[in-house]
Amino acid sequence: MSPRIQENFNAPANGIDAPWSPLVKRAKAGSRSAFAELVDLFQDDIFKMVFYRTQTQLDAEDITQEVFMQAFRKLSGLKKVDRFKSWLFSIAINRVRDFNRKKRFQSLFQPSDAGNDIKPSDTQICDQPEAIDELMKQDLWKQIGLIIDKLSRMEREVFLLRFLDLLSIREISSALKKSESTIKTHLYRALRKFRKNSSTLQSLKEEMP
């Protein structure tokens, strides 16, 4: 991997403790305050990760709460403290999957609104002063959604974890419980598809204020 990307999306290398490892150790020993610090450290990452996949703020906040609750309860099961981040993400991935499954099931009994996967956030656009910005953001989300929709489930997950959630290959491999080689293959395929469709996204991004 090129040094620039590695620099941007770096993660603790083998044998080197992650910066949060001491906190994880303390939390495992029963320290509530250490766990609270871990929440501070990762809440935003987990919330955004969930938001990218659910597209609603309220659901993302609820799921984030559930993720930390589960992590709090299951922390003793975590063997390697330096894997805390990928472990947390793996919990979040599962919660999002459960959420989407539930949503799909519910949608069978509810009239769907034109099958639009990417929806604006719960905020009411028209009531806000920056309504145009908000509309543009929504357009961008739609574009991102259209690109991501072209990927298979696994390609999409790997792509999002790598370039939106900024996890390293090793962290993705640990979070998805797949070999690094498998992750790289999915990433390669995802990037090929992304390259074909990213021009529209780029032009939209340039129009952003």
Place this chain on the structure above:
Amino acid sequence: MSFNKENHPNEDQLIWAIVDEAKLPDSIREHLSLCPRCRAGIKKIEQDLNNLGQTARQLAPATHRIISLPVDKPSKIYRWPHDWRISFGAIAAAALIIFTIWFSIPKTIIIEDTFSIMAEISWEDDDFMTEISTLAENVLPKIYMDIIGESYLSLDDEFIKFAVPDLGTDSLSHRQRRKGVKLC
């Protein structure tokens, strides 16, 4: 160091360079490290990806939700030596309590109680066995026995002699058999 200026890697190889440069042949890796055009190509793809990540982060709302945690402490690591001592202490304390209670109760009470219970059980057993024997001997209920007069019969030896005379003394059949008369 010299490299083939004409032989630029294709886009797929550039993508592999982003995913895992080690997978590419040495010749291509060498080319990538020296060719400004290919380096710019890789940089462009990386920029697109960085833009996408940044854009997504900008578009995502901020969360102000305060994460609430359960009242209890996070589940602790199981520490064998520490917990072993606690477990051992708990087991010893429980055993001590049981022994104290056992020795504080007078044993005579326990033994007496045990005998009285046993006696009660055997008493109940006797009653039950008598009932069974009665049933086995007199299958019919008492009321039927009364109707057929059975309950009034006293089957003493005198009555039986009268009802069924002794075969060995004065019976007709006995005498006939002695004479060699065949009875039909």
